[in-house]
Amino acid sequence: MIDKIKQHIEEAQAFNEKNKEALEQFRIKYLGSKGLLKELFAEFKNVPNEQKKEFGQVINTLKSVAEEKVKTIQEELENKEEAKGIYGDLSRPGEPIVLGSRHPIALVKNQIIDIFSTIGFNVSEGPEIEDDWHNFTALNLPEYHPARDMQDTFFIQTNPDILLRTHTSSVQVRYMENNKPPIRTISPGRVFRNEAVSARSHCIFHQVEGLYIDKDVSFADLKQTLLYFTKEMFGKSKIRLRPSYFPFTEPSAEIDIYWGLKTETDYKITKGTGWLEIGGCGMVDPNVLKNCGINPDEFSGFAFGMGIERIAMLLHQIGDIRMFFENDVRFLEQFKSSI
Incomplete structure (x- = not known):
């Protein structure tokens, strides 16, 4: 036992x-x-x-x-x-990672940067909260200049000299102050204006502005640069430059491209004309060069600026600018297949 x-x-x-x-x-x-x-x-x-x-x-x-x-x-x-x-069950196969998507504004911005980088433009950035000198005065807009009324501005209440930038031209001023010609740069970024929000305008939007300064730069150089951009970006070779006024360029022009009238969205965003304004341009005013420490007798240059939202609306047939800022997942997921 x-x-x-x-x-x-x-x-x-x-x-x-x-x-x-x-x-x-x-x-x-x-x-x-x-x-x-x-x-x-x-x-x-x-x-x-x-x-x-x-x-x-x-x-x-x-x-x-x-x-x-x-x-x-x-x-x-x-x-x-x-x-x-x-x-969890460590023996189970791994779940596929859900891929996100880039915002259409980021997609268009990167595409613009790629196009201009092929012709020698670098990228410059600056602060969104600016001072009066870089946003207005250095750009030939002294205090009480009537052209300041063209841009409804968000000022910081405690300091009227500080504001939310109304354009990325302020980045160009900072770049000219710290770099000598030849200068060839684009400045993409977010800007702010005190405007009513509608299907065609917003108080927050994105711009990309270009600047080229060297000896013997002409308006013909500006036109050819813009024509190259529109061909690469839109596949369109028909543009027009309408005379306009900007305090920091002289002469100045509005940039239009002929988009056509093939769809209902085309009619809506071009107001039935087929032409769409995508930005402004002109030869840099000698006073701006002088304010930034560049000799206007030796150098000349051109500048241009355009709205990224407007271009994105064209490329993706989006009829309402407010959709870019609503963060609707149903809208954003449509861009998953985009590069």
């Missing part, structure tokens, strides 16, 4: 099944109300007196081994369940 109990001890020590069903069967076999230990303790009274000591010792050893084995495996199974609850 004692040898048989020792054999059960070896079997209990060797047990190593790591699942709940096998462990429960092991527990019932040795520790259950009708288990082996229950029977052995009941048999104890029939054991001869000279064997009772050894018999009791091996029974207790079997009980200790069985209880320790159940406790150890239970803890391992519980730890495994806890890890599974925290990290």
Whole structure:
């Protein structure tokens, strides 16, 4: 009998099944109300007196081994369940990562940067909160100049000299102050004007402005640069330059491209003319060059600026500028396939 109990001890020590069903069967076999230990303790009274000591010792050893084995495996199974609850089923295949999409404004901005970079323009950036000098005065707009009324401005109430920039021309001023000609740079960025929000205008929008300063730069250089851009950006070779007025350029012009009237959106965004204004341009005024420390007798240059939203509306046939700022996922997900 004692040898048989020792054999059960070896079997209990060797047990190593790591699942709940096998462990429960092991527990019932040795520790259950009708288990082996229950029977052995009941048999104890029939054991001869000279064997009772050894018999009791091996029974207790079997009980200790069985209880320790159940406790150890239970803890391992519980730890495994806890890890599974925290990290999930580690044996499952990985879920595909949901890809986001670039905002259409970012897509168009990057496309504009790529086009101008191929003809030698670098990218310059500046602060969105500007001072009066860089946003107005250096650009030939001194205090009380009537042309300031063309741009309804957000001023900082506690300091009237600080404002939200109304154009990225302020970046060009900073660039001219810190760089010597030849200069060839574009300045994309967000700008702010105190305007009513509608389908065609917004108080927040994005611009990209270009600047080229060197010796003997002419208006013909400006026209050819713009023609190259419109061909690359839109595939359109028909543009027109309408005489206009900007305080920081002279002569100045508005840039129009002929888009056509193929769709209802074309009619809406071109007001039924087929022509769409995409920006302004002109030769840099000598006073602006002088304000930025550049000799206007030695250097000349041209500048241009255009709205990124307007171009994005054209390229993607978007009829309402407000859609760019509403963060509607249904709208943004349409650009997942865009580069």
